[in-house]
Amino acid sequence: xxxxxxxxxxxxxxxxxxxxxxxxxxxxxxxxxxxxxxxxxxxxxxxxxxxxxxxxxxxxxxxxxxxxxxxxxxxxxxxxxxxxxxxxxxxxxxxxxxxxxxxxxxxxxxxxxxxxxxxxxxxxxxxxxxxxxxxxxxxxxxxxxxxxxxxxxxxxxxxxxxxxxxxxxxxxxxxxxxxxxxxxxxxxxxxxxxxxxxxxxxxxxxxxxxxxxxxxxxxxxxxxxxxxxxxxxxxxxxxxxxxxxxxxxxxxxxxxxx
Ligand code: PEP
Numbered sequence: 471x472x473x474x475x476x477x478x479x480x481x482x483x484x485x486x487x488x489x490x491x492x493x494x495x496x497x498x499x500x501x502x503x504x505x506x507x508x509x510x511x512x513x514x515x516x517x518x519x520x521x522x523x524x525x526x527x528x529x530x531x532x533x534x535x536x537x538x539x540x541x542x543x544x545x546x547x548x549x550x551x552x553x554x555x556x557x558x559x560x561x562x563x564x565x566x567x568x569x570x571x572x573x574x575x576x577x578x579x580x581x582x583x584x585x586x587x588x589x590x591x592x593x594x595x596x597x598x599x600x601x602x603x604x605x606x607x608x609x610x611x612x613x614x615x616x617x618x619x620x621x622x623x624x625x626x627x628x629x630x631x632x633x634x635x636x637x638x639x640x641x642x643x644x645x646x647x648x649x650x651x652x653x654x655x656x657x658x659x660x661x662x663x664x665x666x667x668x669x670x671x672x673x674x675x676x677x678x679x680x681x682x683x684x685x686x687x688x689x690x691x692x693x694x695x696x697x698x699x700x701x702x703x704x705x706x707x708x709x710x711x712x713x714x715x716x717x718x719x720x721x722x723x724x725x726x727x728x
Contacts, residue, residue, distance in 0.1 A: 474685050476701070476708035476728045477641065479515040479602060480715025481542060481570060491522035492529055494718055499535050501722035509536035514725050515568055516715070517542050520556055527565045540568030540599065543576055546589035558597035569594045571601045574647045584627045591628055595636050602641045602710065603628055604689070609648040617646065618667040625668050629675060637676045641685045642668055643710040649690025651712055661688040662703025669705050694723035701728055
């Protein structure tokens, strides 16, 4: 953990228009400044809807904020007749650092299968950003006791053809589907076990340097009440936060606990 800078990334999903996003970023920046937050010790990112990205960029650049930002999804193609899609290059030109890939809501509501997720990861990497790859079991897989194999398998499906150099840029978010937006949070032990298993499989595939450098986040009903226990896991390097990232006071508290 010592060599990895924690990351707290807020997934706003389909919330906040560009004005609400601007207000939120100003408030968060003020709260963190007021708390003497050290951005060298923990990275803070926000993932707004596409429509708010430009406003966030303008604000971050104008006020020289250390808050990073990114997108929640990306097209696998670079340009052309793909109505409604947004390319990785468009996102990187807006100053995005990260793109969430394979979120369970995208896997559920959009035709995002493993092959498409691999292509999104490649598109994000090729555009110079970092993918935050979401994996995690459903309640049924947990009931069967196969949650670790399942999450590790999802990571492996994406990483198996990556070069060491690309794998080193990947961030994994372990997000058990049953914990997302439900208020049911994984125990610190089970979040740690999953992160440990994922890191172990990355070590087997890419060796210790890539494995030890990879950030593995936990996501699923993280709040300021459970963040400090969850981050105690040696392999848990921060959080992907949904609901609690919509409240600037609460999100700032989580950032301070990470
Ligand atoms: C998410 O959607 O990535 C997430 C973790 O949501 P929540 O924190 O609301 O469970």
